[in-house]
Amino acid sequence: MIEKFQSLLQWIFLRVENLFNLAFGDRINPYYHLGAITFFLFWVVAGSGLYLYAFFETGITDAYASVVAISEKQWWLGGIMRSVHRYASDAMVLTMGLHMLRYFAFNRYRGFRWFSWITGVVLIVMVWASGINGYMLPWDQMAQYVTVTSFEWLDWLPIFDGTLMRNFLYSDHVGGRLFTLLSFMHIGLPLIVLMIMWVHVQRVPKARTTPPRPIVWGLLGTLLVLSLVVPVHSQGGISDLSRAVASIQLDWFLLPLFPLMSEWSLGHVWALVVVVGLFVALQPWLPLRFRRNPAKEVHQVVVHGPGNVRAQFKVRPGETILDAGLGAGIGLDYECRNGACGRCICSVEQGTYDHRSYQLTAMSNEQKARGMALMCCAIPRVDMAINVEILSADITHKVKEYSATVQTMERLAPDVMRVVLRLPVGEAALDFAAGQYVNILLEDGQRRAYSFANRPGVSNDIELHVRHMPGGLFTTRVFESMKEGDFIRFEGPLGSFTLRDGPAPILFVAGATGFAPIKSIVEDAFARGVQRSMRLYWGVRHPQDLYMLQLCEAWQREHANFTVVPVVSEPAEGDDWQGRTGLVHEAMLADFPDLSGHEVYLCGSVRMVENAVPAFIGQGLSEDACFSDAFVPAAGKPVVTT
Secondary structure: OHHHHHHHHHHHHHHHHHHHHHHHOOOOOHHHHHHHHHHHHHHHHHHHHHHHHHHOOOOOOOHHHHHHHHHHOOHHHHHHHHHHHHHHHHHHHHHHHHHHHHHHHOOOOOHHHHHHHHHHHHHHHHHHHHHHHHOOOOOEHHHHHHHHHHHHHHHOOOOOOOOHHHHHOOHHHOOHHHHHHHHHHHHHHHHHHHHHHHHHOOOOOOOOOOOOHHHHHHHHHHHHHHHHHOOOOOOOOEOOOOOOOOOOOOOOOOOOOHHHHHHOOHHHHHHHHHHHHHHHHOHHHOOOOOOOOOOOOOEEEEEEOHHHOEEEEEEOOOOOHHHHHHHOOOOEOOOOOOOOOOOOEEEEEEOOEEEOOOOOOOOOHHHHHOOEEEOOOEEEOOOEEEEOOOEOOOOOOOOOEEEEEEEEEEEEEOOEEEEEEEOOOOOOOOOOOOOOEEEEEOOOOOEEEEEOOOOOOOOOEEEEEEEOOOOOHHHHHHHHOOOOOOEEEEEEEEOOOOOOOOOOOEEEEEEHHHHHHHHHHHHHHHHOOOOOOEEEEEEEOOHHHOOOHHHHHHHHHHOOOEEEEEEEOOOOHHHOOOOEEOOHHHHHHHHOOOOOOOEEEEEEEHHHHHHHHHHHHHOOOOHHHEEEEEEOOOOOOOOEEO
16 A cells, blocks of 8 residues: 555656756756755744844743734835744745655655654754744744644643643733743754754755755745735734634645644644654654564675776665765766666666666666666666776775686586686685675676685685586687686675574575585584584586585585485486476475575576576565575576566
8 A cells, every 4th residue: 555655656756857957957957956955944044033032022921023023114124134034934844745755756755864864853853843943932923823733732731730821821921931932942843853853864865955056046036026015014902811713814735733623622633743743753663573583684785887897885785886985985987866867877787776766767677678777766686897988986885806717627517617816825825704796897897797616714715616608708718719827816705695693494505506605604603613503405407517416415414404405407308307396486485485584595597586586485484594695697688677
């Protein structure tokens, strides 16, 4: 239900934003600067408020007269300032609401963004409180209505138990101390708002708090014209507590609840505020999900720029490439951060990702088909490598480049070669984690990813399993011309397909040479004394493709907590295969009808991963307990889901 509502909101936002792009261009489209506009409006409200406060008299008999004098005797400045103060406050509520609604529509409030969402909710509440408090100060009929109604509502709470309203039984009961308190509140509440605004943007990388100059002048001009055409005046004369307020013009931006306080019981209004407030505040965790082993998968992105500049950073679940890169201090190029300008477009070398909705003016369907993506919209599903045209050389998370010698070449199967690389003498062993990979650097600048097949910490040798891909630049070289003693350049280590700590039994699913990283993980687990149950399902097309089955069977004999289940999908009549057949992930599903309480590590082709993961989750596996590493053939295009 929420997803359908979000899809509808996305459709509306994208079309409205497209119209604004046509009118203003993507750089100064107000919808892409709602947060910055809210900051600017706060300063407009604060500045105009300070001017008004200089002429405001806080005494009970002088408040009304001083506000009228500001509006009428000084209409050319004080009157305009009062109107600007009012309309900027309303506009601030509007931009805050649109800002929150847009983040909700595009599902940018879950996971690590919960902090910004919660502080945003608190911020809206405090702005409303400050606005309501402001309406109490002019001490006209509107002020009487707002003050009495607000204190009646607060008086419903047991903590006050009717004591607040005793101050408003008669006009004589309202003294200077009350006005001093209200004035102090109208200074203190905005300061609290400013503090929360500062806290709100602390976890937003490169947060913009000032809109582009054309928007600034447009806002100021709009507020000025509105103040001149529809000036704000006091309503109904001075407050008189001996008479009830009969009619006022309500500010629906700051006082939307007040009509309900007159029509409903005060308890029902409190119930509405609490229920709606909690429902909105808890959106990052709704619907509630009770999961075991809540390990969160973090992916790594390698960025290649001009001049051989490279950078690497981690991306949290649900985070875009752009937000993660900016948060890591990487100098990525961007402008709107909303899928409209196209400045953050990149070319995806490897990896799969989800892509949020965007404007077609930012990236065409042809560009998307060629494997390009917008960093502000792309959310990695696995480790990724991308190319960008602009990348600052002043970065701290650089990927290290190595040069190694081909030490050993061994054909493990007709189309699988075991290649062992050795680092130069005297160079320390590569510090990597079992399950990670390296990028082989080709002469033309292209990269090919291969996982470590040996466990870390043993030597400075690197074992790779290379499967021959017809037409592949690197694999053709390996199988046709490479020899022992050749030099190879690579970068790494990369990737986060590593074993998580925990008590859950482990299920490995490998497709073809997807066995390589799992071999590294299993051997490292044995060396570290991991006692968790481990079961490996290794799927290939033909029996001869099980190039290290004897090693797995030896593990099974030597370790009581390990089992191997080979699965062949296309056995020939002459193969005399007596084992399991079919798709490897279906074999595992048949053995485990209930996957709850397990951890699954899956490595294979993109097609295999995309077919297997939904099936695993549908059979009870928690999304937080499923870890995958999909490899893409060099001739293929990155897989994108929208």
